[in-house]
Amino acid sequence: MDNPTREQIKTILDEAKTIAVIGLSPNPNRTSYMVSEAMQKAGYRIIPVNPMADEVLGETSYASLTDIPEPVDIVNVFRRSEFLPEIAEEFKKINAxxxxxxLxxxxENVFTELTEAGYTVIMDRCIKVEHAILK
Structure with missing residues (x-):
């Protein structure tokens, strides 16, 4: 499992405008909230995906990726590894x-499956840390 290089990640972050965040908590003390808030302050549009929340960070929260009515550049996952196969199936339906x-x-199976299908996959990396390093 090889993540893209730092140079490739920088290009991804430079080109992206919209980030759907699966598992974004409305609780400001949760890591998902803090990371997403930082990315929002950096200029990205954050779209929460959390069926238990109506709104997070001033944005409408959606129950699933397929409910989002607009294109998404990055899907950022804050769920445990065991949920990745199910999330990957839904991810393929929106074609982000x-x-x-x-972190x-x-x-690894999801990584291979999505990479072979032509998607860019980054695993076990904090988007906020990568953004801070590369900007």
Whole structure:
């Protein structure tokens, strides 16, 4: 499992405008909230995907990726690794170009499947840390 190079990740972050965040909590003390808030402050549109929330960070929250009514550049996953196969199936239905999982969220089969299908996959990396390093 080889993530894209830092140079490739920089290009992804430079070109992306919209990030759907699966598992974005409305609780400001949760990592998903803090990371997404930082990315929002950096200029990205954040779209929460959390069936238990109506709104997070001032944005409408959707129950699933397929409910989002607009294109997404990056899907950032804040769910445990065991949920990745199911999330990857839904991800393929919206045809976003980048599937990104946070620290310690890894599934090598999902990585291989999505990469072979032509998607860019980044696993076990914090998008906020990568953004801070590369900007």
């Amino acid at each position: 170009p980048v599937f990104w999982t946070q 310690n969220v890894v599934d």
